[in-house]
Amino acid sequence: MNYPKISVITVSFNSGETILETILSVNNQNLEGIEHIFIDGKSTDNTVELIEKNSKFKTVVISEKDGGMYYALNKGLDIAKGDIISILNSDDKYSNDSVLKN
Numbered sequence: 001m002n003y004p005k006i007s008v009i010t011v012s013f014n015s016g017e018t019i020l021e022t023i024l025s026v027n028n029q030n031l032e033g034i035e036h037i038f039i040d041g042k043s044t045d046n047t048v049e050l051i052e053k054n055s056k057f058k059t060v061v062i063s064e065k066d067g068g069m070y071y072a073l074n075k076g077l078d079i080a081k082g083d084i085i086s087i088l089n090s091d092d093k094y095s096n097d098s099v100l101k102n
Helices: 019-027 047-054 069-079
Strands: 006-012 035-040 058-063 084-087
Touching: 006 019, 006 069, 019 047, 035 047, 035 069, 047 058, 058 069
Parallel strands: 006 035, 006 084, 035 058
Antiparallel strands: none
């Protein structure tokens, strides 16, 4: 079965304590070809390092000072290439490994 392309947008700022669980939640989805977009507000902790080291899907990382969460979210929406867009905050996770497939 052909599934539509899905873009997951994660907005973060100094989320080093929680972002790994978010990344693994996306990595564990039983669907291929996910685009994971991270818009980071120029974190000063290890957030960007964790993203670059652990995200397994096609990943876009933008880390720069911005106008806040909604500004960053709109930036992610502007560059997303998916047919379906999912927003997953940097301290959230999907409830199971089939969320995006379903």
